[in-house]
Amino acid sequence: MIKIKVPATSANLGPGFDTLGMALSLYNIYTFEENTEFLLCDFLDCYNNDNNLVLKSYQYVFKKLKKTIKPVKITIEQHIPNCGGLGSSANCIVAGVLGANAILGDVLSKEEILNLCVELEGHPDNVLPCLLGGLVSSLKKENGYEYFSYNVSDKLFFTIFIPPFSINTNDARKILPNSYTRENVVYTISHLLPLPKAFEDGNINLLYELMQDVIHEPYRLKLISNGIDLKEWCKVHHLPCVISGSGASMLVISDNENITKEYKTSWQRIVVKKDDKGAIIL
Numbered sequence: 001m002i003k004i005k006v007p008a009t010s011a012n013l014g015p016g017f018d019t020l021g022m023a024l025s026l027y028n029i030y031t032f033e034e035n036t037e038f039l040l041c042d043f044l045d046c047y048n049n050d051n052n053l054v055l056k057s058y059q060y061v062f063k064k065l066k067k068t069i070k071p072v073k074i075t076i077e078q079h080i081p082n083c084g085g086l087g088s089s090a091n092c093i094v095a096g097v098l099g100a101n102a103i104l105g106d107v108l109s110k111e112e113i114l115n116l117c118v119e120l121e122g123h124p125d126n127v128l129p130c131l132l133g134g135l136v137s138s139l140k141k142e143n144g145y146e147y148f149s150y151n152v153s154d155k156l157f158f159t160i161f162i163p164p165f166s167i168n169t170n171d172a173r174k175i176l177p178n179s180y181t182r183e184n185v186v187y188t189i190s191h192l193l194p195l196p197k198a199f200e201d202g203n204i205n206l207l208y209e210l211m212q213d214v215i216h217e218p219y220r221l222k223l224i225s226n227g228i229d230l231k232e233w234c235k236v237h238h239l240p241c242v243i244s245g246s247g248a249s250m251l252v253i254s255d256n257e258n259i260t261k262e263y264k265t266s267w268q269r270i271v272v273k274k275d276d277k278g279a280i281i282l
């Protein structure tokens with residue numbers, strides 16, 4: 001039996017649209033057991049079918065390597081809410097690819113695993129921190145991706161605010177402009193460049209200044225009712241607050257575990273820390 005622990009991730013982190021993401025200490029655990037037929041256990045009903053992304057990613061690896069597919073029973077122990085914005089598709093893909101690699105006897109290199117996961121997901125900003133842990137930026141090259149990892153201070157607490165609705169990532173991408181002004185490009189570069197250093201230092205004031213975005217947040221906030229209220233509350237307390245990935249969940253950073261409990265909301269709230277390890281076989 002193979003057991004894999006896979007972290008939630010938060011992509012973009014303000015100005016790092018499609019390039020930056022980090023792993024959080026909130027996990028789904030998957031087990032893979034060889035079986036006479038494919039079987040999915042404990043998945044939500046809507047994922048209990050042939051389109052299940054863990055299953056498809058598992059099968060993809062066998063097809064890619066031209067191996068006979070070995071049927072497995074896949075069980076999920078789900079702790080990451082299915083709300084959108086916490087890298088749940090990357091989570092499934094990483095589980096499926098690592099599960100297949102383990103069943104095949106560890107035939108893939110780290111780089112091959114990484115490229116397969118990005119190929120399946122289509123973009124790297126959740127997949128890379130999910131695999132590697134920590135804060136990761138990615139660079140698209142002619143052949144595959146290069147990535148850069150940064151330390152995140154242990155002082156930081158990450159509160160995930162989860163509204164009672166979700167947003168489809170494709171819809172959240174369709175509403176974005178195709179081009180941006182030079183002013184917006186310069187704004188983004190200047191905010192993004194010092195951001196890894198601010199995460200490393202756990203500098204809340206600097207994170208607050210830097211985690212402002214003009215590429216996606218102004219458009220997407222309109223899809224998240226009450227999201228602006230949370231932003232306003234965070235502004236008063238000088239806390240960085242961003243849409244997590246493409247939403248609808250939102251991420252608030254603090255150096256105090258309890259401060260975000262003062263915000264009155266009916267949204268679900270989960271306080272986590274960074275994850276440094278990424279997906280691991282237990």
Ligand code: HSE
Nearest residue numbers: 011018125126245246
């Ligand atoms: N970076 C993507 C987006 C979501 O904001 O659309 C996560 O991959």
